Amino acid sequence: MTLSQIKAKAASLMAGFEGEGAQTVDCAILQPAEVLLDLYGEDIRTRAYVTQDPVRGEVMLRPDFTVPVVEMHMADGAEPARYTYSGEVFRRQEEHPERASEYFQVGYEVFDRTDPEAADAEVFARFSEVLAPYGLRAVTGDIGILTAAVSGLKTTEARKAALMRHIWRPRRFRALLDRYSGKTPIPASRKALLESADPWVSCAPMIGMRSSREIGARIEALHKDAAADPISHDEVALIDGLLKVSESCDFALERLLDIAVDLPAISEAVERFARRCAALDARGIDTGSLAFEASYGRSSMEYYDGFVFGFLATSRPDWPAVSSGGRYDALTRQLGQGREIPAVGGVLRPGLLVDLEAGQ
Amino acid sequence: MTIKLGVPSKGRLMEKTFDWFGARGVGLARTGSEREYSGEVTGVEGVELVLLSAGEIPRELAAGRIHLGVTGTDLVQEKLVQWDQKVAPLAELGFGHADLIIAVPACWIDVDTLDDLDAAAAAFRAEHGFRMRIATKYHRLVRAYLHDGGVADYQLVDSQGATEGTVRNLTAEAVADITSTGETLRANHLKVLGEEPVLRSQATLFKSRVAKKTDAERKALNALCDVLKVG
Numbered sequence: 139m140t141l142s143q144i145k146a147k148a149a150s151l152m153a154g155f156e157g158e159g160a161q162t163v164d165c166a167i168l169q170p171a172e173v174l175l176d177l178y179g180e181d182i183r184t185r186a187y188v189t190q191d192p193v194r195g196e197v198m199l200r201p202d203f204t205v206p207v208v209e210m211h212m213a214d215g216a217e218p219a220r221y222t223y224s225g226e227v228f229r230r231q232e233e234h235p236e237r238a239s240e241y242f243q244v245g246y247e248v249f250d251r252t253d254p255e256a257a258d259a260e261v262f263a264r265f266s267e268v269l270a271p272y273g274l275r276a277v278t279g280d281i282g283i284l285t286a287a288v289s290g291l292k293t294t295e296a297r298k299a300a301l302m303r304h305i306w307r308p309r310r311f312r313a314l315l316d317r318y319s320g321k322t323p324i325p326a327s328r329k330a331l332l333e334s335a336d337p338w339v340s341c342a343p344m345i346g347m348r349s350s351r352e353i354g355a356r357i358e359a360l361h362k363d364a365a366a367d368p369i370s371h372d373e374v375a376l377i378d379g380l381l382k383v384s385e386s387c388d389f390a391l392e393r394l395l396d397i398a399v400d401l402p403a404i405s406e407a408v409e410r411f412a413r414r415c416a417a418l419d420a421r422g423i424d425t426g427s428l429a430f431e432a433s434y435g436r437s438s439m440e441y442y443d444g445f446v447f448g449f450l451a452t453s454r455p456d457w458p459a460v461s462s463g464g465r466y467d468a469l470t471r472q473l474g475q476g477r478e479i480p481a482v483g484g485v486l487r488p489g490l491l492v493d494l495e496a497g498q
Numbered sequence: 499m500t501i502k503l504g505v506p507s508k509g510r511l512m513e514k515t516f517d518w519f520g521a522r523g524v525g526l527a528r529t530g531s532e533r534e535y536s537g538e539v540t541g542v543e544g545v546e547l548v549l550l551s552a553g554e555i556p557r558e559l560a561a562g563r564i565h566l567g568v569t570g571t572d573l574v575q576e577k578l579v580q581w582d583q584k585v586a587p588l589a590e591l592g593f594g595h596a597d598l599i600i601a602v603p604a605c606w607i608d609v610d611t612l613d614d615l616d617a618a619a620a621a622f623r624a625e626h627g628f629r630m631r632i633a634t635k636y637h638r639l640v641r642a643y644l645h646d647g648g649v650a651d652y653q654l655v656d657s658q659g660a661t662e663g664t665v666r667n668l669t670a671e672a673v674a675d676i677t678s679t680g681e682t683l684r685a686n687h688l689k690v691l692g693e694e695p696v697l698r699s700q701a702t703l704f705k706s707r708v709a710k711k712t713d714a715e716r717k718a719l720n721a722l723c724d725v726l727k728v729g
Contacts, residue, residue: 179650232579310648327610327692342604342687346665356608
């Protein structure tokens with residue numbers, strides 16, 4: 139494949155989205171690193187190129203378009219809005235040096251508060267249509283069902299907040315759930331701290347910015363946590379059952395409706411899922427065969443908080459997703475400085491499509 | 499043509515390396531004036547001594563410019579992406595022991611595990627409006643360790659020396675550094691987390707997996723490994 143082929147592919151894909159009414163946008167390659175670091179944390183340094191600008195400080199070669207497009211929309215976007223873009227993104231590949239560190243992405247993003255499930259279906263159907271000739275396997279998921287389940291747990295707000303904070307880190311999430319349900323014992327050092335009559339006795343001198351008041355507040359929080367009832371095994375089993383749902387959308391909906399009987403907190407989220415399935419059907423997507431995995435997108439798609447999807451090349455299991463996307467309402471809230479708007483979108487990789495065409 | 503053996507160019511690490519090879523019948527010595535970085539090898543044929551900074555030995559091994567090198571596991575794993583594809587450890591030399599650890603102020607009586615550190619980081623960010631700072635020069639190793647431990651809401655700040663002083667100077671809340679006895683940490687009112695260290699390091703003889711060898715060089719390398727009883 140050549141760069142000109144990929145550029146031509148990208149241009150024709152973007153023209154297709156423009157033809158559907160999307161406005162073309164672009165953004166700078168050098169983005170301030172601070173915004174992305176604050177959103178994703180230090181881990182993004184392993185996936186993005188961070189460099190030093192003598193005046194602006196740390197800057198990052200854009201690892202994707204979504205964050206700058208959201209910032210642009212929140213600053214001066216009209217409502218509703220549909221955007222498309224095309225350009226190179228840059229990813230460090232420490233774990234997979236064989237993967238491209240610079241590649242084209244073409245995106246389509248919808249900012250529209252009238253009917254979020256219809257917008258989900260619109261975005262998915264657009265990508266599904268464009269990708270139809272390539273025989274890819276589509277997978278969908280919904281992070282919103284898991285967050286609804288967590289918010290409905292019969293436990294303290296502090297525990298729920300901690301679980302929510304780690305929704306996108308499945309192992310840590312599991313460790314917390316095991317701790318809160320009493321499956322793993324309290325570490326010895328914490329037990330000693332909780333049992334100590336005066337934990338401050340023989341304390342070292344206070345140094346650093348974290349004050350004795352902050353330390354005291356955490357100890358108080360630990361005491362409250364120790365006094366709280368464990369999360370019941372029934373509730374943990376429901377979460378486990380929920381995370382294991384992996385079938386066609388239609389069957390998944392039945393399973394989730396069953397789980398919602400015992401876990402009514404997810405009812406609204408499951409209703410949204412049902413409305414999305416109907417909206418997909420209305421756009422000609424066969425939800426009887428479309429895959430749904432409840433845990434899809436948890437470890438790799440950190441800003442998505444609702445519907446998620448990916449298109450995978452079954453002939454190339456070593457590849458990353460050819461296309462991926464989802465709903466990121468919370469991201470607009472974080473970047474919107476007090477404002478928010480439901481938003482959903484996705485990207486695809488013209489370079490991989492050119493490769494697939496060449497292989498056919 | 500000769501096999502190139504990279505050895506730290508000064509200090510205890512060099513002396514102990516010379517002792518280790520000497521005890522196995524391979525004489526390593528510096529030649530010329532005290533300030534001249536040249537050396538000689540006795541007891542085996544076809545091996546050349548290259549004196550280098552310990553920090554540069556990983557890079558030279560990975561580039562294939564030296565065939566063998568003595569350096570710390572910490573430096574190899576920090577500096578080389580996918581280190582095990584570029585170098586292979588032949589022998590641990592039994593000195594230069596040091597652990598890469600995370601340390602927090604000893605007055606943080608509520609923090610002993612990574613779970614505690616993560617919870618403290620979340621609360622710290624909410625209180626101070628920025629991510630908790632951990633000072634280190636081992637960015638890659640520490641980031642991977644904290645990722646595996648599920649710690650969020652922290653940032654690494656670069657510190658190339660006197661790292662233990664950063665907390666008192668209010669430029670970091672915690673540190674990640676190499677320690678052998680922990681004395682400097684204690685003197686600076688820091689304590690090590692009660693977890694497995696990020697890495698247990700010691701001086702190690704590594705072989706480059708990428709350095710090209712002629713037949714004669716391969717023979718020399720095998721002969722040296724036989725004498726040393728490694729590989």
